[in-house]
Amino acid sequence: xGESLLLITIITLVVLTFRRARPVVLDNPVVINRxxxxxxxxxxxxxxAQTFIENIAKQIGDIAQNLPGxxxxxxxxxxxxxxxxxxxxxxxxxxxxxxxxxxxxxxxxPLLQDSDSHLKTVSEFSAAILAQHxxxxxxxxxxxxxxxxxxxxxAQTTHIxxxxxxx
Numbered sequence: 176x177g178e179s180l181l182l183i184t185i186i187t188l189v190v191l192t193f194r195r196a197r198p199v200v201l202d203n204p205v206v207i208n209r210x211x212x213x214x215x216x217x218x219x220x221x222x223x224a225q226t227f228i229e230n231i232a233k234q235i236g237d238i239a240q241n242l243p244g245x246x247x248x249x250x251x252x253x254x255x256x257x258x259x260x261x262x263x264x265x266x267x268x269x270x271x272x273x274x275x276x277x278x279x280x281x282x283x284x285p286l287l288q289d290s291d292s293h294l295k296t297v298s299e300f301s302a303a304i305l306a307q308h309x310x311x312x313x314x315x316x317x318x319x320x321x322x323x324x325x326x327x328x329x330a331q332t333t334h335i336x337x338x339x340x341x342x
Contacts, residue, residue, distance in 0.1 A: 268301035
C-alpha cells in the first residue's frame with residue numbers, strides 16, 4: 176500500500192516537472208487589460224511578448240495617463256525567445272489613447288503580392304483593435320515620440336533588435 180502511494184507521488188512529481196519545463200503556447204489571441212495603464216492584444220502563439228511590452232509600459236510609467244493620444248507606431252521585433260516557430264520576428268504596434276497605452280503584436284504573413292508588406296499586416300491588425308478606441312483629440316506628436324523612444328530604450332536594455340516600419 177505504501178509502495179503504491181510512493182510510486183504515484185514520484186510519477187506525479189516527474190510529470191509536473193516536465194510540464195513546467197516547456198512554455199505554454201496559446202492558440203487563441205490573448206488580451207491583457209490593466210485598467211488605467213495599458214491594453215495588450217497578442218496574436219496566437221505570441222504570449223511570450225508580454226514581458227517586453229510590459230517593460231515598455233513601465234518605461235513610460237505614470238506619464239501615460241497624461242498622454243492625450245498618439246499616432247500608431249509600427250515595429251518588427253526580433254526576439255528569439257518569442258518569435259513563433261519558423262519566424263524570425265513578430266510585428267508590434269504601439270499607440271496611446273486617452274491616457275492608456277495600446278499594444279498589438281501579430282505574426283508576419285507571407286508576402287505573396289507586391290502590395291503586401293509587414294507594415295500593412297500589422298496596421299490592419301492594429302486598426303481593427305483600435306477602431307474600438309478612437310482618438311478623442313488630434314494625435315499629439317510629443318506623445319508619439321515618447322512612446323517610440325520607450326520602445327527603442329527597452330529594446331536596447333533587453334538586447335532585442337527592433338526596427339521601425341514606415342511607409
